[in-house]
Amino acid sequence: MDYNFLEKYETEITEVLHDLGKIPEPSFKEYKTTEYIVNYLNKNGVKDIRVTDPGCLFHLDFGSSKTVALRADIDALPLDSSGEKYKHICGHHLHTAALLSLVKILLDKKIQPKVNLRIIFQPAEENISGANFMIKNGAMEGVNEVYGIHVDPELDKGVVGLKTGNMMAGANFFDVTIKGDSTHAAYPHKGSDVVVAASDFVCRLQNIVSRKIDPTLNALVSVGKMQAGDIANVLPEKASLAGTFRFFDEEAAAVINDHLRLLAESISLFHNVYTYVDIHEGISPVHNDKVLSKEIGGRLNRVLEKLELIDDERLSLTGEDFACYQQVTPGVFFKLGTRTNQNNAPLHNRDFSLSDKSAVDAVYFWLNLVDILE
Numbered sequence: 001m002d003y004n005f006l007e008k009y010e011t012e013i014t015e016v017l018h019d020l021g022k023i024p025e026p027s028f029k030e031y032k033t034t035e036y037i038v039n040y041l042n043k044n045g046v047k048d049i050r051v052t053d054p055g056c057l058f059h060l061d062f063g064s065s066k067t068v069a070l071r072a073d074i075d076a077l078p079l080d081s082s083g084e085k086y087k088h089i090c091g092h093h094l095h096t097a098a099l100l101s102l103v104k105i106l107l108d109k110k111i112q113p114k115v116n117l118r119i120i121f122q123p124a125e126e127n128i129s130g131a132n133f134m135i136k137n138g139a140m141e142g143v144n145e146v147y148g149i150h151v152d153p154e155l156d157k158g159v160v161g162l163k164t165g166n167m168m169a170g171a172n173f174f175d176v177t178i179k180g181d182s183t184h185a186a187y188p189h190k191g192s193d194v195v196v197a198a199s200d201f202v203c204r205l206q207n208i209v210s211r212k213i214d215p216t217l218n219a220l221v222s223v224g225k226m227q228a229g230d231i232a233n234v235l236p237e238k239a240s241l242a243g244t245f246r247f248f249d250e251e252a253a254a255v256i257n258d259h260l261r262l263l264a265e266s267i268s269l270f271h272n273v274y275t276y277v278d279i280h281e282g283i284s285p286v287h288n289d290k291v292l293s294k295e296i297g298g299r300l301n302r303v304l305e306k307l308e309l310i311d312d313e314r315l316s317l318t319g320e321d322f323a324c325y326q327q328v329t330p331g332v333f334f335k336l337g338t339r340t341n342q343n344n345a346p347l348h349n350r351d352f353s354l355s356d357k358s359a360v361d362a363v364y365f366w367l368n369l370v371d372i373l374e
Ligand SMILES: [Zn+2]
Pocket: 090, 126, 347, 348
C-alpha cells in the first residue's frame, strides 16, 4: 500500500518526534514523556488508557477474537556520568512518535484492522526491566502476537531488516567481590593481594568462552567495572568487578554460570582471598518465531512499496527486553534502516541522529503491518 495520505501527516509526525526529543528521560523516570503520550492520546480520542507511570498501555477493540500487541520503548540515555544530561541516542523517541502517529491515523481515517490492537508504551528498555514491568501491568493479557521495531543506523534508510530465529543475545549480569588482608605494597607476602586476584579473575574469565563453550555457539563475557584501592603503596582489602555475559543458547548460559563460580573458588584458593560471585538473571535472547517471521515477511513483501524488506543475517550480542514479550507469545522484532549521509553515528553515540523522514518511514511500516495482520 502506498498510503499517500501520509504526506499530510508529516508535519505533525515530525512535531511529535521533536517534542519527545526535547524531554529525554532515563529509565523508569519517563514521567514527562508519559504525560506527553497520554495527553496526545486523549487529544486524539483514545479512552481507557492504563497509565503505569512511567509508561502506559491500552486496547483498541476492532471486534476480533485475536489481539496483537505493538510495542514502543520510551526511555533515553545519559550523555555523561553527571546524571544530569540525557538524550535520545537510541532512537526511542522515534519508536514512540511512530506508534502515537499510527494510533492517530487509524482513528482519524477510521481504518479497521482485522485484529484488536494492544498498544504498549514501555519505559526502561535500556536497563532491561521495563518489559517485565509492563507484562506485570497486564500488557500481554489476551495477546496472541507481538511486534516491535528498532531504528538501525547500520542499515540504509528505506530498508527494513528481518532476521528469522535468534536475533539479539540473552544477557545475564554478575558482580564479583574479592576480600583479602590489606598490607604494605612492599610486603605482599604478609597479606593477600586482591588487586592481583581481581586481575587474574578478569584474564582467566576469557577462557570460559574460548575453552569451555562449543565454538560453534556464540557467547561473550565482558567485565565493564573494576574497582580496588585508593593509595599507591597500600594493597587494599577489597576489590569489586561487574560484568555481563551474552548467549543464544541456555546450554552456553549454564556453562558460563557454572564456570564463573568455579573460577571464583580457584581464585580464592590460589590467592588466599574470599571471592563471592553474584549472578543476576537478565533477559532471554530476542528470538523471532520462524513460522511467524516467514508468514509475516511474505505478506509484508507483497504490500510494502516505499520500503524494502530484506533478510537480515546479522546476529547481535546486544540485548533487548522485547525478548520478554516473546517469552509470553510469538513475535517479531524488526530493524528500521535510518542511515543517510548526515545520519550515520552508531546507536548510543552522543552524535546519534535521525532524519525526520525516518519517523514517517516507521509510521508507513506500522500501517502496512497492521494492514496484513489477521
Ligand atoms: Zn539502547
